[in-house]
Amino acid sequence: xxxxxxxxxxxxxxxxxxxxxxxxxxxxxxxxxxxxxxxxxxxxxxxxxxxxxxxxxxxxxxxxxxxxxxxxxxxxxxxxxxxxxxxxxxxxxxxxxxxxxxxxxxxxxxxxxxxxxxxxxxxxxxxxxxxxxxxxxxxxxxxxxxxxxxxxxxxxxxxxxxxxxxxxxxxxxxxxxxxxxxxxxxxxxxxxxxxxxxxxxxxxxxxxxxxxxxxxxxxxxxxxxxxxxxxxxxxxxxxxxxxxxxxxxxxxxxxxxxxxxxxxxxxxxxxxxxxxxxxxxxxxxxxxxxxxxxxxxxxxxxxxxxxxxxxxxxxxxxxxxxxxxxxxxxxxxxxxxxxxxxxxxxxxxxxxxxxxxxxxxxxxxxxxxxxxxxxxxxxxxxxxxxxxxxxxxxxxxxxxxxxxxxxxx
Amino acid sequence: xxxxxxxxxxxxxxxxxxxxxxxxxxxxxxxxxxxxxxxxxxxxxxxxxxxxxxxxxxxxxxxxxxxxxxxxxxxxxxxxxxxxxxxxxxxxxxxxxxxxxxxx
Numbered sequence: 001x002x003x004x005x006x007x008x009x010x011x012x013x014x015x016x017x018x019x020x021x022x023x024x025x026x027x028x029x030x031x032x033x034x035x036x037x038x039x040x041x042x043x044x045x046x047x048x049x050x051x052x053x054x055x056x057x058x059x060x061x062x063x064x065x066x067x068x069x070x071x072x073x074x075x076x077x078x079x080x081x082x083x084x085x086x087x088x089x090x091x092x093x094x095x096x097x098x099x100x101x102x103x104x105x106x107x108x109x110x111x112x113x114x115x116x117x118x119x120x121x122x123x124x125x126x127x128x129x130x131x132x133x134x135x136x137x138x139x140x141x142x143x144x145x146x147x148x149x150x151x152x153x154x155x156x157x158x159x160x161x162x163x164x165x166x167x168x169x170x171x172x173x174x175x176x177x178x179x180x181x182x183x184x185x186x187x188x189x190x191x192x193x194x195x196x197x198x199x200x201x202x203x204x205x206x207x208x209x210x211x212x213x214x215x216x217x218x219x220x221x222x223x224x225x226x227x228x229x230x231x232x233x234x235x236x237x238x239x240x241x242x243x244x245x246x247x248x249x250x251x252x253x254x255x256x257x258x259x260x261x262x263x264x265x266x267x268x269x270x271x272x273x274x275x276x277x278x279x280x281x282x283x284x285x286x287x288x289x290x291x292x293x294x295x296x297x298x299x300x301x302x303x304x305x306x307x308x309x310x311x312x313x314x315x316x317x318x319x320x321x322x323x324x325x326x327x328x329x330x331x332x333x334x335x336x337x338x339x340x341x342x343x344x345x346x347x348x349x350x351x352x353x354x355x356x357x358x359x360x361x362x363x364x365x366x367x368x369x370x371x372x373x374x375x376x377x378x379x380x381x382x383x384x385x386x387x388x389x390x391x392x393x394x395x396x397x398x399x400x401x402x403x404x405x406x407x408x409x
Numbered sequence: 410x411x412x413x414x415x416x417x418x419x420x421x422x423x424x425x426x427x428x429x430x431x432x433x434x435x436x437x438x439x440x441x442x443x444x445x446x447x448x449x450x451x452x453x454x455x456x457x458x459x460x461x462x463x464x465x466x467x468x469x470x471x472x473x474x475x476x477x478x479x480x481x482x483x484x485x486x487x488x489x490x491x492x493x494x495x496x497x498x499x500x501x502x503x504x505x506x507x508x509x510x511x512x513x
Contacts, residue, residue: 016490042491061491115469294477297490321475370464379465404425 002028003099005228005307006090008080008244009106010034012042012293013273015061016300017104017307018386022070024258024308031073031082031098036128039064040074044293046132047153048323051160056131056136062371083248085266087384102307104267105245105256106300109238114148123232124286126153131188138231141165146219146229150201152322154235159324162197169200169227171219176203181320183335186368202227225407238291240275253277255289260313261306262299263398270307272299278369282386283337292320317385319378326370328344333364342393350374354381354397360390377403413509415500416449419449420506427482429462437499438462439508442469447501448473448482449510455487455494460493 005021007014010032018032018040034040050056068072079093089276091098111125126135135157140144143166147154150172158168170177178187194201205221211231212218217232240255243253251265255277262270262278273296298316305312321330326403338355345351350369357363365381367374380403384391387407395401422441429452430437436452438461454461454473464476468483471482478492485496500511 019490301490319477372459372474375463376465379472379474379477 001071003088003101004029004031005102005104006098006100007032007104007106008090009104009108009241009273009275010036010040010074011106011108011273011296012040012061013108013296013300013303014042014104014106016297017106017272017304018072019062019070020301020304021307022072024304026304026308028101029073030071031075032067033075033078033098035077035079036078036130038129039067039076041129042293043127043318046129047126047156050129050132051136051139051157054164056129056132066327071086081242083244085248085269088192088268100268102270104300104303104307105264105269105271105275106273106296106303107115107241107244107275108296109240111234112237112239114207114210114236116207116210118210118212120214120217122214122217122230123210123234124213125234126157127238129363135231135233139164139166142167142315143231144229145169145230146171146217146227148207148219148232148234149236150174150203151180151235151237152178155194156322157233158194158199159197161205162194162199168198169202169229169403171205171221171227172201172203173206174203177201181328183341183355183366185353186316186329186366189368190324190327190329193327197325203242207208209369238274238288240277242275245269245271245275253287257287262303262314262378263306263313270303272296272303278314280318280334281313282317282388283334286334287332288318290318292318294319302340316384317382319382327368328370328372328374329366329368330374330378331364331379333362333385335364335366337363340393342396344377344397346373346377348373352381353379354391354393356393360393361366362389362391362396380404380407383407412513413511416508416510418506419447419503419508422508425468425504427432427462427464427466429460430510435512437462437510437512438471438482439501439510440466440471442483447503449499449501450480450482450485451497454478454480454492455496456492461496469470 042059082091145166147170209220219227245256256271274291277289299359342354350373352367355364391406428471434478436453440448456478459475479488480496485498
């Protein structure tokens with residue numbers, strides 16, 4: 001009898017992988033192990049809708065009924081503590097042992113901890129639904145919220161907190177917000193939107209000290225400025241969860257190192273989503289690790305296919321979005337691959353920056369605008385990037401030329 | 410009494426494209442296929458209530474602008490994660506250069 005497929009991590013990636021195994025017709029045992037008490041759920045709403053709703057609800061990827069119907073065994077509230085690669089078995093924190101034919105590590109990432117003394121119970125991180133509920137309780141009119149880190153999680157949270165009338169200060173040590181992966185021209189628009197909504201953004205100054213007495217957090221910046229808050233939310237990036245893999249002797253390289261088919265250094269163990277680094281075919285095999293919802297979803301599905309022997313290489317173009325106030329940002333590709341940019345203006349103040357490599361190849365596109373104004377063109381750009389197209393810069397910059405026409409060329 | 414509603418003129422939508430149509434407090438998406446036929450579906454994605462008319466039409470697929478949920482707009486069939494609920498479709502006819510949909 002088949003030992004079956006075991007998936008460690010019941011988030012977007014693990015959940016999708018389990019469903020995909022069944023969609024592909026696999027009929028052996030499928031076990032999904034998660035350390036949270038919830039059904040597999042979507043995390044993007046945690047910093048967005050869940051923060052402004054009166055009673056935030058889990059957006060489940062699969063209900064109990066679906067999991068039962070598909071014979072997916074979901075073991076929640078436990079951790080995988082060790083992998084015995086020789087015996088092909090995983091030991092769990094409740095003492096049980098799960099044998100596997102193929103193992104998928106979809107362990108995700110965890111918030112990077114602020115390496116400072118003085119943090120107490122009013123200094124928190126956002127990763128799980130439970131974290132979101134705890135933060136949500138503090139987002140009330142007049143409450144003072146300090147957000148440490150001007151990245152996406154912090155900024156989305158700032159927008160939600162303002163909607164609920166909280167007083168918000170964002171503290172970013174770099175010279176501007178969204179330093180990583182977002183062009184300055186677009187970061188400026190997001191910055192201005194926050195300021196217009198009443199958010200205080202402090203850039204370019206590190207934190208000298210934090211004092212949290214359990215009722216209030218006092219943050220002192222390097223220049224002496226003091227910020228007092230009822231809650232400090234720390235959003236300074238994420239680290240891949242690799243402890244289990246490292247203990248088992250798998251190769252780690254900014255995440256669990258996998259090949260283009262998402263296979264780790266052990267051929268029967270795969271890794272996918274935030275926890276793995278993989279060669280990105282579209283950029284000549286450059287090794288990257290992505291912390292993105294769509295990547296988690298796509299890699300979960302790809303891992304499922306390859307666990308069943310498809311031998312399919314990852315070929316997707318990275319894609320990411322963020323919503324703040326009425327603005328939506330979308331980025332396809334990795335903009336740091338670009339050497340020059342071409343701007344295309346769309347209706348309603350929306351625009352897209354196309355990033356071109358030295359040889360003229362389109363390597364990324366970053367767009368911002370109201371609602372979903374940039375979505376269609378970013379999607380077309382993503383296809384052009386995937387095709388390694390070298391569209392004429394004049395065509396990219398002209399609203400009169402339809403991007404779809406460039407795809408056919 | 411006919412329940413056919415005029416949505417737009419045929420020339421309002423390019424081939425292989427989509428347009429939003431609001432009527433009676435509801436929202437719809439009207440499509441023109443690459444082979445010049447017209448179709449209509451509910452206007453909002455079944456995943457997170459996003460207007461599909463902002464999405465991209467490729468052949469007989471409409472892709473949600475937000476999370477890339479895909480549907481066959483001719484049949485309403487959901488085509489994989491994150492969408493799992495099919496899209497409702499509506500009968501369409503073209504009459505004297507007008508696109509009409511039957512809202513049931």
